[in-house]
Amino acid sequence: MNDPRPPKLAEKLLLRFIKEDLAEEVLGDLDEKYYSVLEKHPKKANRNYWYQVLNYIRPFALKKTKSKYSKLTIMFNNNFKVAWRSMKRQKMYSAIKIGGFSIGIMVCLLILLYINDDLSYDQQYQEKHRVYRLVNHMNDPTDTERWTSFSPAIKKVLESDYPEIETVGRLIPFDWFNGGNNQMRPEGQDIITYEEGFMYADPELLDILEVQMVYGSTENALSNPKSILISEDKASKYFPGENPIGKTIILNEDTAAHYTIGGVMKNFPKNSHLQTDFLLTLVGEEFWPGEQSSWCCSNYNTYLRLYDGSNPTQLESKLLSIRDNHLVPHFRQRGNLWADELEKFYSIELQGVTDIHLRSTDIHSEFSKGDITMVWLFGIIAIIVLALASINFINLSTAKSANRAKEVGLRKVIGSGKSTLVFQFLTESILYSLVSFILAIILAVILLPYFNIIAEKSLSIPFLEWWFIPLIIASAVIIGVISGVYPAFYLTAFKPLSVLRGDTSRGSKSAGLRSVLVVFQFTASILLIIGAVVVNEQMNYITRKKVGFDKDQILIIHGTNTLGQKAESFKNEIKQLSSVEEVSYSNSLPVEGTMRNNNQFWIEGTSTTKEGVGAQIWGVDEDYVKTMGFKVVMGKDFDPTLTTGNPILINQTMAKELGVEDPIGVLVTNKFEPPYRIVGVIEDFHYETMRDEILSLCLRLQGGNSLAAVRFNPQNVDETLSKATEIWEQFAPNQAIRYSFMDEKFNAMYKDVQRTSRIFNIFSILAVFVACTGLFGLSGFMAEQRRKEISIRKVLGASVHSIFRLLSSNFIRLVLISFVIAAPIGYHYLEKWLEDFEYRIPLSWGFIAMAGGIGLLVALITVSFESLKAGFQNPVQGLRSE
Amino acid sequence: MKETGLGEFEEVILLLVGILAEEAYAFRLAEEFESQTKRSVSIGAVHSSLSRLEDKGFLTSEMGASTASRGGRRKRIYSITAAGERALQSAKDFRVSLWSQYPQLSFVGILNQ
Numbered sequence: 001m002n003d004p005r006p007p008k009l010a011e012k013l014l015l016r017f018i019k020e021d022l023a024e025e026v027l028g029d030l031d032e033k034y035y036s037v038l039e040k041h042p043k044k045a046n047r048n049y050w051y052q053v054l055n056y057i058r059p060f061a062l063k064k065t066k067s068k069y070s071k072l073t074i075m076f077n078n079n080f081k082v083a084w085r086s087m088k089r090q091k092m093y094s095a096i097k098i099g100g101f102s103i104g105i106m107v108c109l110l111i112l113l114y115i116n117d118d119l120s121y122d123q124q125y126q127e128k129h130r131v132y133r134l135v136n137h138m139n140d141p142t143d144t145e146r147w148t149s150f151s152p153a154i155k156k157v158l159e160s161d162y163p164e165i166e167t168v169g170r171l172i173p174f175d176w177f178n179g180g181n182n183q184m185r186p187e188g189q190d191i192i193t194y195e196e197g198f199m200y201a202d203p204e205l206l207d208i209l210e211v212q213m214v215y216g217s218t219e220n221a222l223s224n225p226k227s228i229l230i231s232e233d234k235a236s237k238y239f240p241g242e243n244p245i246g247k248t249i250i251l252n253e254d255t256a257a258h259y260t261i262g263g264v265m266k267n268f269p270k271n272s273h274l275q276t277d278f279l280l281t282l283v284g285e286e287f288w289p290g291e292q293s294s295w296c297c298s299n300y301n302t303y304l305r306l307y308d309g310s311n312p313t314q315l316e317s318k319l320l321s322i323r324d325n326h327l328v329p330h331f332r333q334r335g336n337l338w339a340d341e342l343e344k345f346y347s348i349e350l351q352g353v354t355d356i357h358l359r360s361t362d363i364h365s366e367f368s369k370g371d372i373t374m375v376w377l378f379g380i381i382a383i384i385v386l387a388l389a390s391i392n393f394i395n396l397s398t399a400k401s402a403n404r405a406k407e408v409g410l411r412k413v414i415g416s417g418k419s420t421l422v423f424q425f426l427t428e429s430i431l432y433s434l435v436s437f438i439l440a441i442i443l444a445v446i447l448l449p450y451f452n453i454i455a456e457k458s459l460s461i462p463f464l465e466w467w468f469i470p471l472i473i474a475s476a477v478i479i480g481v482i483s484g485v486y487p488a489f490y491l492t493a494f495k496p497l498s499v500l501r502g503d504t505s506r507g508s509k510s511a512g513l514r515s516v517l518v519v520f521q522f523t524a525s526i527l528l529i530i531g532a533v534v535v536n537e538q539m540n541y542i543t544r545k546k547v548g549f550d551k552d553q554i555l556i557i558h559g560t561n562t563l564g565q566k567a568e569s570f571k572n573e574i575k576q577l578s579s580v581e582e583v584s585y586s587n588s589l590p591v592e593g594t595m596r597n598n599n600q601f602w603i604e605g606t607s608t609t610k611e612g613v614g615a616q617i618w619g620v621d622e623d624y625v626k627t628m629g630f631k632v633v634m635g636k637d638f639d640p641t642l643t644t645g646n647p648i649l650i651n652q653t654m655a656k657e658l659g660v661e662d663p664i665g666v667l668v669t670n671k672f673e674p675p676y677r678i679v680g681v682i683e684d685f686h687y688e689t690m691r692d693e694i695l696s697l698c699l700r701l702q703g704g705n706s707l708a709a710v711r712f713n714p715q716n717v718d719e720t721l722s723k724a725t726e727i728w729e730q731f732a733p734n735q736a737i738r739y740s741f742m743d744e745k746f747n748a749m750y751k752d753v754q755r756t757s758r759i760f761n762i763f764s765i766l767a768v769f770v771a772c773t774g775l776f777g778l779s780g781f782m783a784e785q786r787r788k789e790i791s792i793r794k795v796l797g798a799s800v801h802s803i804f805r806l807l808s809s810n811f812i813r814l815v816l817i818s819f820v821i822a823a824p825i826g827y828h829y830l831e832k833w834l835e836d837f838e839y840r841i842p843l844s845w846g847f848i849a850m851a852g853g854i855g856l857l858v859a860l861i862t863v864s865f866e867s868l869k870a871g872f873q874n875p876v877q878g879l880r881s882e
Numbered sequence: 883m884k885e886t887g888l889g890e891f892e893e894v895i896l897l898l899v900g901i902l903a904e905e906a907y908a909f910r911l912a913e914e915f916e917s918q919t920k921r922s923v924s925i926g927a928v929h930s931s932l933s934r935l936e937d938k939g940f941l942t943s944e945m946g947a948s949t950a951s952r953g954g955r956r957k958r959i960y961s962i963t964a965a966g967e968r969a970l971q972s973a974k975d976f977r978v979s980l981w982s983q984y985p986q987l988s989f990v991g992i993l994n995q
Binding site: 026031033 | 909927929930952
């Protein structure tokens with residue numbers, strides 16, 4: 001052990017503040033004290049040393065700071081003092097300036113955090129500049145389309161034919177054999193648990209996406225057939241405190257689905273486009289004979305890492321050879337006319353991994369995505385709100401200039417130069433800005449948890465980052481200067497003589513500019529209101545629109561495929577319940593998150609002469625149509641007694657696309673299964689979001705039992721649920737029931753739109769609020785300026801009504817001008833936004849008028865407060881001075 | 883007048899400087915103060931008082947020898963000036979003159995209570 005020494009930190013502190021010529025003796029004295037205390041009370045020695053050091057913080061011992069005496073500092077201190085005093089003298093105006101400012105800055109801060117989070121996606125890979133995802137691009141001029149799934153055989157070709165490609169890894173991120181959602185249990189445990197998001201992946205993908213490992217290595221984790229890689233979270237859930245490598249996981253009680261754990265990976269970071277807890281290996285998988293070497297059936301997302309220095313654009317053009325050598329011949333050989341389309345319009349693009357999150361809005365893929373246009377939109381809102389707050393500052397400062405005119409005049413007489421005066425007023429606005437920033441940060445800290453709930457993010461303010469505090473201070477100064485520069489020059493332009501002579505009607509001189517700024521504020525506000533109104537209307541329209549089935553009365557029980565043989569009796573028991581009307585098994589329901597597929601259909605015998613009709617085919621049972629409440633418009637529903645002959649039902653869109661007058665009895669084929677006979681046509685219903693058109697769909701009678709849709713009487717929901725749970729427990733004692741309500745699932749499909757509209761609403765309200773505080777301040781000022789005039793008018797018999805009109809008409813005129821400017825701009829951009837939706841409200845001028853009305857009303861209320869106060873005041877109050 | 887006056891604490895420190903003579907430096911003075919008065923004091927407080935007394939001209943100081951227990955650092959040894967002696971003397975005289983005017987009887991009064 002070392003000998004005890006006085007605490008280093010305390011010594012350092014002492015040396016920081018103490019005069020140099022005292023340092024030696026003081027350190028010596030304190031050392032002596034330290035060792036003498038150490039002898040008697042060893043434990044107290046350190047504490048005492050600190051005590052002694054702190055007791056040296058006395059004026060006589062402190063270093064003299066020279067700058068205290070420099071002229072500049074004195075001037076600065078004085079400026080500061082004057083600014084502080086004027087801030088205190090005018091409490092209401094200061095409160096409006098600072099309040100508006102801090103709300104503006106807070107909005108900015110929250111939005112910047114939001115944007116920053118969106119922009120941080122997939123930045124974690126070291127080699128991100130050479131990691132790409134392949135994207136199919138069909139550049140048909142009438143209908144351009146981009147999607148990410150490729151044929152299985154593409155991997156070998158990419159590896160062998162393109163020297164610039166270092167590694168290729170494929171991924172199947174959706175419901176596909178054992179991918180998607182499963183009922184799982186570790187071997188040797190009884191409890192079966194539902195887990196989501198299983199994906200198939202090549203071992204190379206771990207290397208490309210730089211997956212971090214806890215146990216095992218990226219090279220070996222997925223290299224054996226039937227191996228599985230699980231996340232840290234799930235490892236500690238199922239195998240707490242142990243290394244699970246080599247253990248077995250069983251999916252869906254299926255003997256063919258035993259997977260051996262080959263490794264444990266760290267959880268994917270929150271800002272990674274790929275989120276999964278379970279990766280199944282593709283090594284040794286062949287989903288049907290010949291699948292891996294075939295060019296049909298695109299199911300594989302494909303990631304590449306290129307060699308350093310290779311040119312992605314060049315590679316893109318080289319990749320056209322895949323189309324020419326493999327895809328086109330494949331389809332042509334089978335007489336599929338798709339080959340011609342491919343030849344004309346198809347290409348393969350490389351998308352940088354960092355672009356996946358924000359620049360994929362038009363790409364069909366399974367990942368949740370952000371939207372770069374939203375990032376822009378929110379950024380613009382942030383700037384607008386900040387501008388509104390700065391305008392308040394400018395307007396109120398110039399309006400109140402009369403009060404400062406005497407001060408300026410006197411300073412000038414005494415000999416103050418213009419630059420020092422400008423400096424003084426800039427100091428003042430920087431002070432305002434700093435105070436507002438502090439308030440804004442406090443507000444943001446308070447509101448962030450709520451914002452996180454609304455935005456569904458987990459943002460935090462990066463106080464600890466080295467750049468945060470300097471950035472805040474720098475922005476405070478910059479914003480202070482920007483909003484202070486005009487008032488500063490305006491105020492210092494006064495001529496001392498005229499000011500001191502008593503010509504103080506100054507405030508109204510800059511009215512022209514103020515009006516322009518008010519118009520700008522209200523144009524922006526009304527635009528935001530229009531946006532909020534229309535977005536809300538569209539949202540209501542979507543969630544209330546008749547979708548073609550009864551989403552409100554359907555309970556979905558998930559995972560019924562694990563019941564195996566007992567499924568049929570389970571269905572019967574549920575059907576016995578008094579509140580249950582119908583039950584049906586299927587794999588697909590008209591809400592997101594259930595199975596989807598894509599097939600080409602031809603009327604039997606036309607597959608070489610005609611283009612196929614792309615359609616979904618859903619496996620259902622004979623009660624499906626009744627349960628969902630679809631309408632059969634032609635032919636008949638499935639007949640339970642007549643299940644032979646491959647009957648299918650098609651929707652109206654498909655009937656139209658097939659192009660036959662009477663589709664009943666027509667045979668169609670997808671060339672995999674024997675031909676289907678159309679027995680009926682059902683009315684179109686929405687099974688994707690309203691952004692998308694309803695596409696062709698058919699229902700067949702086999703192969704779907706993972707979901708039970710239960711149509712029930714909504715009067716006793718709880719009872720139905722508890723009884724269904726009871727029955728479930730008899731059938732599957734080791735497995736918790738998992739259910740959802742169709743309407744909730746349905747609404748979840750619009751979550752991103754709803755979230756956007758909520759954020760939009762909040763920020764619009766805040767923007768309008770900021771604009772109104774400014775208007776409030778201005779109207780108060782005008783009333784004050786014209787106090788004598790109003791008093792005299794009242795004495796002469798003017799009514800409150802006429803005075804109110806006198807004071808508010810000017811502002812109302814400004815708001816009306818703003819509306820005239822805002823209306824066409826708003827109309828234009830909202831029309832564009834609505835074009836995105838296949839099913840949308842018509843954009844009527846009614847909405848815009850309504851938004852204008854709201855803006856006008858808010859402005860009127862704001863202005864009326866001060867105007868009425870002026871109207872009601874006793875004229876004596878205004879006239880007795882002088 | 884105020885400038886040359888002595889506070890109670892200052893007076894004690896000044897006296898201690900005289901008593902400790904060659905050993906009169908901040909640490910020793912603080913230790914001595916604590917042992918004589920049973921009041922605790924920080925070295926900083928003593929040092930501050932010493933520098934004030936030096937400003938008033940009651941003390942002079944010079945850097946003295948160093949010892950191992952101070953990490954080889956020198957100490958500042960204070961000594962009383964003639965003015966300091968005078969100030970102490972006048973403070974004492976002032977008290978003595980006050981005591982001489984003090985009525986003896988009240989001692990009895992206090993004792994009787």
